Amino acid sequence: MALSRDQMAIRIARELQDGYYVNLGIGIPTLVANHVPEGMEVMLQSENGLLGMGPYPTEDEVDADLINAGKQTVTTAKGASIFSSAESFAMIRGGHVDLTVLGAFEVDAQGSIASWMIPGKLIKGMGGAMDLVAGADNIIVTMTHADKYGNSKLLPECTLPLTGAGCIKQVLTDLAYLEIYDGKFHLVERAPGVSVEEIIEKTAGELVVPDHVPEMEF
Amino acid sequence: MAGFDKVVNTYEEAMAGLEDGMTVISGGFGICGIPENLIKEIKKMGTKELTIVSNNCGCDGLGLGILLDDRQIKKMVSSYVGENKLFEEQLLSGVLEVELTPQGTLAEKMRAAGAGIPAFYTATGYGTDIAKGKDVREFNGRKYILEESIPGDFAIVKAWKADRYGNAIYRHTAQNFNPMAATAGKITVMEVEEIVEPGELDPAQIHTPGIYVDRLIQGTFEKRIEIRTVREG
Numbered sequence: 001m002a003l004s005r006d007q008m009a010i011r012i013a014r015e016l017q018d019g020y021y022v023n024l025g026i027g028i029p030t031l032v033a034n035h036v037p038e039g040m041e042v043m044l045q046s047e048n049g050l051l052g053m054g055p056y057p058t059e060d061e062v063d064a065d066l067i068n069a070g071k072q073t074v075t076t077a078k079g080a081s082i083f084s085s086a087e088s089f090a091m092i093r094g095g096h097v098d099l100t101v102l103g104a105f106e107v108d109a110q111g112s113i114a115s116w117m118i119p120g121k122l123i124k125g126m127g128g129a130m131d132l133v134a135g136a137d138n139i140i141v142t143m144t145h146a147d148k149y150g151n152s153k154l155l156p157e158c159t160l161p162l163t164g165a166g167c168i169k170q171v172l173t174d175l176a177y178l179e180i181y182d183g184k185f186h187l188v189e190r191a192p193g194v195s196v197e198e199i200i201e202k203t204a205g206e207l208v209v210p211d212h213v214p215e216m217e218f
Numbered sequence: 219m220a221g222f223d224k225v226v227n228t229y230e231e232a233m234a235g236l237e238d239g240m241t242v243i244s245g246g247f248g249i250c251g252i253p254e255n256l257i258k259e260i261k262k263m264g265t266k267e268l269t270i271v272s273n274n275c276g277c278d279g280l281g282l283g284i285l286l287d288d289r290q291i292k293k294m295v296s297s298y299v300g301e302n303k304l305f306e307e308q309l310l311s312g313v314l315e316v317e318l319t320p321q322g323t324l325a326e327k328m329r330a331a332g333a334g335i336p337a338f339y340t341a342t343g344y345g346t347d348i349a350k351g352k353d354v355r356e357f358n359g360r361k362y363i364l365e366e367s368i369p370g371d372f373a374i375v376k377a378w379k380a381d382r383y384g385n386a387i388y389r390h391t392a393q394n395f396n397p398m399a400a401t402a403g404k405i406t407v408m409e410v411e412e413i414v415e416p417g418e419l420d421p422a423q424i425h426t427p428g429i430y431v432d433r434l435i436q437g438t439f440e441k442r443i444e445i446r447t448v449r450e451g
Contacts, residue, residue: 067248073447082393124298124299135341161347162345
C-alpha cells in the first residue's frame, strides 16, 4: 500500500533530532509538526520571520499581526523569536537551519528540483523555495512517486523550470525512501506491501536497488 | 516639523512628491504589516506607471491590490503574487510586468540598497531561469549569481509604535520586510498605530532607527486576516 499523507509525515518525523531547527513547507511537510516524538524539542522556522512557531491560535488568541509563511494565523512557542525577512533568510542561506522539508513536482537523479512553476499555467512565484533549497544542506523532498497518470516524478532530468540545481539528497515518496548521489537514485526503504518491482517501474531516473530493501514500519 | 521630529499630519503630506514612473518599495508579507493607508493615498493620488517592490501584491480590494484597479502599477517585483484575480488578468493581458524574485533575494536587495551595497552574490537561483543573464562566480567551490540591489524613490512601511523621531518598533510578524524597506527609500514614509514622545521607547528595543525615516504619520488600520486558522480552545 502506498503511504497515506500522515504516514509520510510520520516517516519524515523520524529524521528529526532533539534540538533541531526545522523549516516545513506547505502541505505534507506541515503535517510533520504533528508527529514530533515525545520528549524531543524541535523549533519550527517560518520564513516570514518567526523561529518557534506554535499551534494555531484559539478563537480568542487570533492576532492579525502573527502569521506563518502560509499566511495562516499562528501562535508563538515557548522560546520563540521574531525578526525581519532579511534575518530570516540570513539563517536559511547561512545554513543554520538543520532540516528543511518541502514538496516538489519533480526531482532528478542529479538532485535538481522543480517545485514552483508549470509553464502554461499561471505563475504565482517561488516565494522562499529557491532560498531554502540553496541554503540548506539537509533537505527532504516529499511528493507522490508518480503523477495521477502514472508518470514518474523521479526523472533522469527535470522537465519543468528548476527551483534549485543539484541540491537534493533525500526524497520520501508515497512508495519509497530514496537517497540521491553519484547521479543516481538509491532505494533505501519501501512502503509496507509495495514491491521493489513497482518502485523500479515508477522511477524514470537511474535507480540503484540493494539486495535487501527493508519495509517501513508503522 | 522641526529638528528630528518626523511627524506629518495628513496622508497628502506623507506621500507628497510621489510622481508617475517612480519605484516604491513596500513592507508587508501577504496583508500582514502592510502600510494600508499609504497605499490608499497612492490610489487617491492616481499616480501611474509605478514600479512596486513588495513580497506580494495584496488581495482583491486590499493592500497593493487596490492599485491594480486603475492600472497604476507598471511593474511588480515580488516573490509570490498568487492572491488576486485582477493581478492574474493584467499579467496575462500584458498590462502588468512582473519580475519574480526569490523571497530571500528580495529581502537582501532591499537591505543592500539601504546599506549602500549595489549588488551581492548569492547561491539562491543558481542553475535556474532567474540566473539567466546574471554574472556567475565561484567561491570556495560553489557557484553564486550576482543580484543587484533595488533602491526606491519612496519606501512605504508600517510599524507598531514610533517616537516622533521615527525610532520604531514592529509588532510580531508584522515586522517582515518593513525594516529593510525602511532603509531603501530616498524618501521613507512610515505609518504607525501609535506615536509616542522621544525617550518613551527603550533605545535597545528599537527595530528601525529614526535616521531611516523621513515622514511619520499615525493611522488607524483594518488589519484584515488572509487565512484565519484556529484550534478548539
